[in-house]
Amino acid sequence: MRKPAGGINLQEPGSKNKHMSRHRPKKKQLPDTPVRVSIESLTHDGRGVAHIDGKAVFIDEALPGEQIEFVYTEIRRDYAEGRLVRLLSRSDDRVDALCPHYSICGGCSFQHVKSDAQIRIKQNLLTEQFKRIGKVDIPAYWPAMTGPHWGYRRKARMGVKYVAKKNRMLVGFREKRHQYLAEMDSCLIMDPQVGTKLIALGNMIASLTIRDKIPQIEVAIGDEQCVLSVRVMEPPTNEDQENMRRFGQEHNMTLCLQTKGPGTITPLAGEPEIIPTYALPDQNIEFKFRPAMFTQVNYEINRQMINRVLETLDLQTSDNVLDLFCGLGNFTLPMAKYAGNVVGIEGDQPLVAHARENARHNGITNVEFHAADLSKDISYYPWAQQKYHKILLDPSRAGASEILHHLKTWQPQRIVYVSCNPSTLARDAGILVNELGYRLIKAGVMDMFPQTAHVESMALFEK
Numbered sequence: 001m002r003k004p005a006g007g008i009n010l011q012e013p014g015s016k017n018k019h020m021s022r023h024r025p026k027k028k029q030l031p032d033t034p035v036r037v038s039i040e041s042l043t044h045d046g047r048g049v050a051h052i053d054g055k056a057v058f059i060d061e062a063l064p065g066e067q068i069e070f071v072y073t074e075i076r077r078d079y080a081e082g083r084l085v086r087l088l089s090r091s092d093d094r095v096d097a098l099c100p101h102y103s104i105c106g107g108c109s110f111q112h113v114k115s116d117a118q119i120r121i122k123q124n125l126l127t128e129q130f131k132r133i134g135k136v137d138i139p140a141y142w143p144a145m146t147g148p149h150w151g152y153r154r155k156a157r158m159g160v161k162y163v164a165k166k167n168r169m170l171v172g173f174r175e176k177r178h179q180y181l182a183e184m185d186s187c188l189i190m191d192p193q194v195g196t197k198l199i200a201l202g203n204m205i206a207s208l209t210i211r212d213k214i215p216q217i218e219v220a221i222g223d224e225q226c227v228l229s230v231r232v233m234e235p236p237t238n239e240d241q242e243n244m245r246r247f248g249q250e251h252n253m254t255l256c257l258q259t260k261g262p263g264t265i266t267p268l269a270g271e272p273e274i275i276p277t278y279a280l281p282d283q284n285i286e287f288k289f290r291p292a293m294f295t296q297v298n299y300e301i302n303r304q305m306i307n308r309v310l311e312t313l314d315l316q317t318s319d320n321v322l323d324l325f326c327g328l329g330n331f332t333l334p335m336a337k338y339a340g341n342v343v344g345i346e347g348d349q350p351l352v353a354h355a356r357e358n359a360r361h362n363g364i365t366n367v368e369f370h371a372a373d374l375s376k377d378i379s380y381y382p383w384a385q386q387k388y389h390k391i392l393l394d395p396s397r398a399g400a401s402e403i404l405h406h407l408k409t410w411q412p413q414r415i416v417y418v419s420c421n422p423s424t425l426a427r428d429a430g431i432l433v434n435e436l437g438y439r440l441i442k443a444g445v446m447d448m449f450p451q452t453a454h455v456e457s458m459a460l461f462e463k
Contacts, residue, residue: 222276399424
């Protein structure tokens with residue numbers, strides 16, 4: 001979760017704390033003279049790596065093989081960070097970034113890299129992580145899964161902050177490696193329904209009486225609905241709500257209020273609740289979800305990903321299937337179209353309730369959903385004492401290591417693992433292959449987040 005935008009000063013303006021000021025360390029002055037280096041490699045988050053006097057320096061927007069000049073942005077005891085100021089030689093993988101805010105906004109990190117090179121870099125990272133962390137070689141690769149490179153993002157949490165010095169309301173994402181919001185007029189990776197409306201949205205918020213009591217906006221865009229959940233620290237006036245209502249009507253959006261946690265999202269006074277939906281046309285399934293619920297940000301890649309899972313698992317009507325970390329049933333319901341029975345497990349009780357609701361909405365009866373913390377002991381649950389022919393894993397960035405020892409009970413012949421973190425996938429692959437007797441058959445990357453260094457991947461294991 002993002003921290004509140006802007007630097008929060010807990011002292012009153014003009015007040016002094018002599019004890020603190022006496023002991024506050026002075027910030028080290030950074031050299032402002034550009035330094036010339038050769039870039040050797042990339043970090044996992046897409047920064048160029050150079051070495052100066054044996055110390056690693058991580059430099060934004062620099063690519064391997066390039067000669068550059070940079071300035072330091074931070075110097076620590078065992079590493080340093082920098083910002084590229086001049087290209088002396090240009091990598092064949094480099095392209096000019098399209099977004100005018102790219103150099104400051106932290107939402108993207110790969111816009112300066114050609115699209116095919118982004119895929120190659122991510123695939124190489126996956127291979128390296130499997131070898132180094134999991135001690136496993138990938139024997140075969142799926143073709144990289146690709147989709148739209150721009151305007152793809154349907155879910156986001158945007159910060160909001162009024163900045164008096166700039167005399168404007170900022171709406172968007174944080175600066176690179178800073179807590180402050182970037183000054184941006186648009187966002188090219190956001191769906192254009194929102195990405196092209198940041199200035200208009202900021203102007204509307206600036207007109208409200210509670211403009212300084214709105215820290216963030218949750219964006220949820222379905223196939224036909226665009227819902228913005230506005231976090232409010234104080235109740236808006238009737239006039240505020242009317243301004244928000246008019247803005248939504250003008251821009252074909254629905255604005256809601258969020259007073260505390262995700263469960264407090266409610267419509268504006270007198271307005272009906274709008275439930276966004278997204279469809280899987282190939283499986284004739286429609287999902288309903290509430291704005292703060294987790295869904296994949298890239299609908300095109302999500303559809304491709306589900307089709308690959310179905311093809312890879314080769315589901316039969318005799319199969320009993322377990323879907324771990326199932327969310328609102330994104331994989332569970334499509335699998336139930338082909339398998340005999342599917343059991344979905346999720347730690348978030350509201351998501352489980354919504355998954356059941358989606359099963360009823362689609363008339364799917366051969367599924368069951370249960371709430372359970374998969375990082376804890378689950379052996380006493382009846383569903384955990386069954387055997388399963390096939391298993392799907394789709395964990396958070398922390399991976400699924402705590403759950404893998406239960407495979408001895410479940411005895412699946414085939415496992416598909418969908419991952420949003422190649423390092424934990426590699427670790428878990430090492431457990432599956434080197435400890436539990438599974439064989440890695442195939443793996444590959446899915447470009448769920450183009451223009452960023454984020455790597456989504458999938459792997460198939462068989463007994």
